Each structure stands twice: as C-alpha cells, then as structure tokens.
Amino acid sequence: MPEPTDVPQEWPVADSSYPYDGGGWVVKLRRDAVRRPGHPDEEPFDRLVVEHPGAAVVLAVDERDRVLCLSQYRHAVGQRLVQLPAGLLDVEGEEPVEVARRELVEEAGYEAAEWTHLISAYSSPGIIGEISHYFLARGLTEVGRGDFEPEHEEAEMEIGWVPRTELRAAVLDGRVHDAHLALALLTAEARGQ
Incomplete structure (x- = not known):
C-alpha cells in the first residue's frame, strides 16, 4: 500500500457523451469510455459520472453547545432527514466559505463571527464528482433570511437546535x-472543536 495520500491522476478517455444534461438543474450525467494507462490495445470500459458543482456544509454550534439542524424532505431517499445548512457551489468564483455564509443566512437566518474549515471530502467518488467543504460556525447571531424565499422542499423545512451530545x-x-451531518459533527469532535 502506498503512503495514505490522494494523488491527482487522469486516465485517457476515448470518448465522452452526455446522455442527460440535468435540464439546467444542478447535475449532468456524463458517459466516458476510459482506457487504462499503458494498455492502448485494451477495449475502453464505460463509466458514468455525475457532474456536480460541489457544496459547502455548515456545522453551526451555539454557546450552549447545541447544533443548528434542519429537518427536510429528500425525495431521492423518500425521507425527512435531519441535516445541516448547506448549499451548492453554483456561483462562479464564489469561495466555499462564502457559500457557507450565504446558506447559513438563507436556510436558517443566522450569521457567524467565527468560521473554521473542518475538512473537504468527496461524497461518492465512484460515481459523482461532488466535493463538499465542511465548516464549523460559532458566534452566531440571528439576522433573518433577508429576501430569500424558500420554495419546493425548502418551503417545508423545519429549523431547530439539538444538543451536540444528543445529535452524536x-x-x-x-x-x-x-x-x-455525521462527517461534520464527528470531524469537529475528533479535532476537539
């Protein structure tokens, strides 16, 4: 086993196509015919890749060691999930921490005085290129959502505080x-934050 460090690498792609372009919403599905490096005589093999802009996730913790949580319906899994404020990196040039700041206001109506990057991680690299950036937010102040108008699933979202020990x-x-939620919470705790 090599040293436990991820290494950038790109294998040759013989052909790419887009069987589904997302209809302008968040993702595209790309089919790549991939070749193993150093094996030009082998037939390429197909891999489907979900192109995703990435996300920022916020673990907002108040002075009473409670975590700001959202309860939101997620159609893909057919459940109302307990989640953290999060949002897409869908504005060109916007840094992940700025997305985190924006989403904390839009989804929960809070600003934070202190921001700490916890970790960045790929959600499911066998199929999707999404990378999420996790932040700890402290020094919270309620500011309201501004002119943000939730719609669709977000219109039914519930917001509440859960003691960190209960959430763990x-x-x-x-x-x-x-x-x-699990990755942000457990990473913060492993780092003593």
Whole structure:
C-alpha cells in the first residue's frame, strides 16, 4: 500500500457523451469510455459520472453547545432527514466559505463571527464528482433570511437546535443518516472543536 495520500491522476478517455444534461438543474450525467494507462490495445470500459458543482456544509454550534439542524424532505431517499445548512457551489468564483455564509443566512437566518474549515471530502467518488467543504460556525447571531424565499422542499423545512451530545448519539445509534451531518459533527469532535 502506498503512503495514505490522494494523488491527482487522469486516465485517457476515448470518448465522452452526455446522455442527460440535468435540464439546467444542478447535475449532468456524463458517459466516458476510459482506457487504462499503458494498455492502448485494451477495449475502453464505460463509466458514468455525475457532474456536480460541489457544496459547502455548515456545522453551526451555539454557546450552549447545541447544533443548528434542519429537518427536510429528500425525495431521492423518500425521507425527512435531519441535516445541516448547506448549499451548492453554483456561483462562479464564489469561495466555499462564502457559500457557507450565504446558506447559513438563507436556510436558517443566522450569521457567524467565527468560521473554521473542518475538512473537504468527496461524497461518492465512484460515481459523482461532488466535493463538499465542511465548516464549523460559532458566534452566531440571528439576522433573518433577508429576501430569500424558500420554495419546493425548502418551503417545508423545519429549523431547530439539538444538543451536540444528543445529535452524536442519534448519529451513532443510526437514527440520523445524513453523511454530511455525521462527517461534520464527528470531524469537529475528533479535532476537539
């Protein structure tokens, strides 16, 4: 096993096509015919790649060690999930921490005085190029949502505070299944934050 460090690498692609372009909404599905490096005589193999702009996720913790959580319906899994404020990196040139700041205001109506980058991670690199950037937000002030008008699933979203110890127990007991929430919470705790 090599040193445990990810290494940038690109294998040759013989052909690419877009069987689904997302209809202008968030993702595109790309089909690549990939070749193994150094094996030009082998037939290429197909891989489907979901192109995704990436996301920023916010673990907002107040002075009472409570975590700001959202309860939101997610159609793909057919459940109302406990999640953290998060948003897409869908504005050209906007830094992940700025997306995190914007989403905390839009989804929950809070600003934070302190921002700490926790970790960046790929959600499911076997199929999707999404990378998420996780931030700890402290020094919270309620400011309202401004002119943001939630619609679709966000119009039914509920916001609340959960004691961190209770949230950790819910993750470890399997009552909460959102990977972003688990990764942000457990990373912050592993770092003593």
